Amino acid sequence: MGARARAERSAGVGEALESIESFLTGLGFSAELVSAGSPEFPVHRCVLRDPQGRPVAESLGKGAGEQSRASALFEAWQHLQHQRGQAALAADPRRVRVLAASTVVAQPQLRGEGMLHRLAADYPDARLACLRLEPMAQGASELWYPAFARSPVCRDHPIPGDDLEYEPYLRYAYDSGTATGMSEPEALLHGLLEAVERDALSHALLNWYVNDTYRPSGVDPADLPADISRLYEYATDRFGGPPLLIDMTSDLEIPAYCALPPRARHPGVLGSGASLDAEYALERALTEVVQSEFNMSLGVDRTLGNRLAYLRRWPLLERCARADPAGLADRLSRGGRLPGRAERTGEPGVRRRLAAVLERLERAGFTAYSFRWNPSGPGFPVVTVVVPGLDTFAMVHNAVPVLPTGRAARLLAGAR
Numbered sequence: 001m002g003a004r005a006r007a008e009r010s011a012g013v014g015e016a017l018e019s020i021e022s023f024l025t026g027l028g029f030s031a032e033l034v035s036a037g038s039p040e041f042p043v044h045r046c047v048l049r050d051p052q053g054r055p056v057a058e059s060l061g062k063g064a065g066e067q068s069r070a071s072a073l074f075e076a077w078q079h080l081q082h083q084r085g086q087a088a089l090a091a092d093p094r095r096v097r098v099l100a101a102s103t104v105v106a107q108p109q110l111r112g113e114g115m116l117h118r119l120a121a122d123y124p125d126a127r128l129a130c131l132r133l134e135p136m137a138q139g140a141s142e143l144w145y146p147a148f149a150r151s152p153v154c155r156d157h158p159i160p161g162d163d164l165e166y167e168p169y170l171r172y173a174y175d176s177g178t179a180t181g182m183s184e185p186e187a188l189l190h191g192l193l194e195a196v197e198r199d200a201l202s203h204a205l206l207n208w209y210v211n212d213t214y215r216p217s218g219v220d221p222a223d224l225p226a227d228i229s230r231l232y233e234y235a236t237d238r239f240g241g242p243p244l245l246i247d248m249t250s251d252l253e254i255p256a257y258c259a260l261p262p263r264a265r266h267p268g269v270l271g272s273g274a275s276l277d278a279e280y281a282l283e284r285a286l287t288e289v290v291q292s293e294f295n296m297s298l299g300v301d302r303t304l305g306n307r308l309a310y311l312r313r314w315p316l317l318e319r320c321a322r323a324d325p326a327g328l329a330d331r332l333s334r335g336g337r338l339p340g341r342a343e344r345t346g347e348p349g350v351r352r353r354l355a356a357v358l359e360r361l362e363r364a365g366f367t368a369y370s371f372r373w374n375p376s377g378p379g380f381p382v383v384t385v386v387v388p389g390l391d392t393f394a395m396v397h398n399a400v401p402v403l404p405t406g407r408a409a410r411l412l413a414g415a416r
Contacts, residue, residue, distance in 0.1 A: 017073070041063075063287050081180070086153055098162055100125055105117050118169075123166045128166070149172055179382070183350065185351050192357050195368075200256035201258060203391065218245060225279060243259050256281060258271065261289065308322070366387050369386045371386070
């Protein structure tokens with residue numbers, strides 16, 4: 001990334017930070033922020049409090065300099081609005097409909113959603129509350145998509161008519177593709193890239209821990225540009241050794257990368273990122289692996305040990321959840337790509353990038369849909385993007401016993 005692109009992005013981060021801070025203050029919210037790490041690459045932990053001082057959301061922020069603080073504040077707002085949006089679904093009959101599971105999977109757009117077809121086979125008469133998703137491509141029709149799959153707190157906010165008979169499938173509740181931004185196109189772009197990232201990571205975990213002969217494509221640290229090289233050196237100091245950098249770009253042709261520590265001090269520590277700008281995708285992966293290690297070092301997930309112990313009955317899933325880098329380093333090839341591509345800022349650039357990502361997905365046979373959780377108008381939109389057929393098996397990384405949800409099922413089938 002050139003100096004001009006870095007300067008533009010820095011200015012954009014400063015504007016975003018000022019906007020979100022002013023917005024939250026105007027609503028009476030306050031944020032408690034604790035930072036760790038270096039001044040250049042900090043990790044911020046945020047507790048957002050309402051006007052009465054009650055904690056309403058928590059988040060972690062990552063990135064270079066002010067980007068980490070902005071990331072924490074935007075994520076706190078995202079978590080708050082996503083939760084409030086889920087709580088309000090019962091009073092929004094225009095955008096929520098209860099359908100039989102068999103009716104849901106009869107929609108042709110969901111033919112690649114393996115998890116939903118398994119659910120319908122097990123519970124054909126179950127009643128599922130579904131969100132009305134809007135297509136992001138012109139000419140496509142709306143899609144009714146099970147709310148639980150993108151509503152992790154659905155048990156806390158039941159929707160009349162949804163019988164939750166399919167409760168064993170609630171472990172697939174995942175907020176993948178949920179994002180916010182300065183504008184709706186920006187939020188949609190963030191959500192879309194997260195869906196691509198989780199699909200790429202789903203394939204990567206299965207390739208790495210199912211197929212012992214698979215050779216991940218490693219990125220040579222010597223090829224890193226100066227700013228990412230500094231981040232790489234910082235991560236090396238923090239981990240006591242150089243992290244593994246792996247190119248996990250899929251057939252979607254959208255750059256995606258994963259970073260892992262050199263050794264497993266904590267289970268499941270990794271970072272991933274996807275972007276049209278390959279350097280930015282790799283930067284996100286590196287900052288996230290530092291964030292992940294920081295979060296694990298706090299020991300706040302007190303049930304992780306029990307979840308991992310439960311996974312021992314499925315050794316393959318346990319290996320994917322632990323994401324142990326041991327053995328991967330010896331199998332790395334040097335085929336990882338790092339094509340430079342300047343990240344543009346500003347609304348026109350966002351719209352161009354959004355169109356480019358949608359075009360690549362359409363070329364691969366996928367259509368994207370979205371759902372907005374908070375009202376339109378002033379403020380920062382919070383949306384969930386769903387791309388039927390892309391996989392969210394990556395949630396196994398949280399030590400959840402899940403099978404592939406979409407197209408990654410073929411990798412698991414090949415291991416039998």
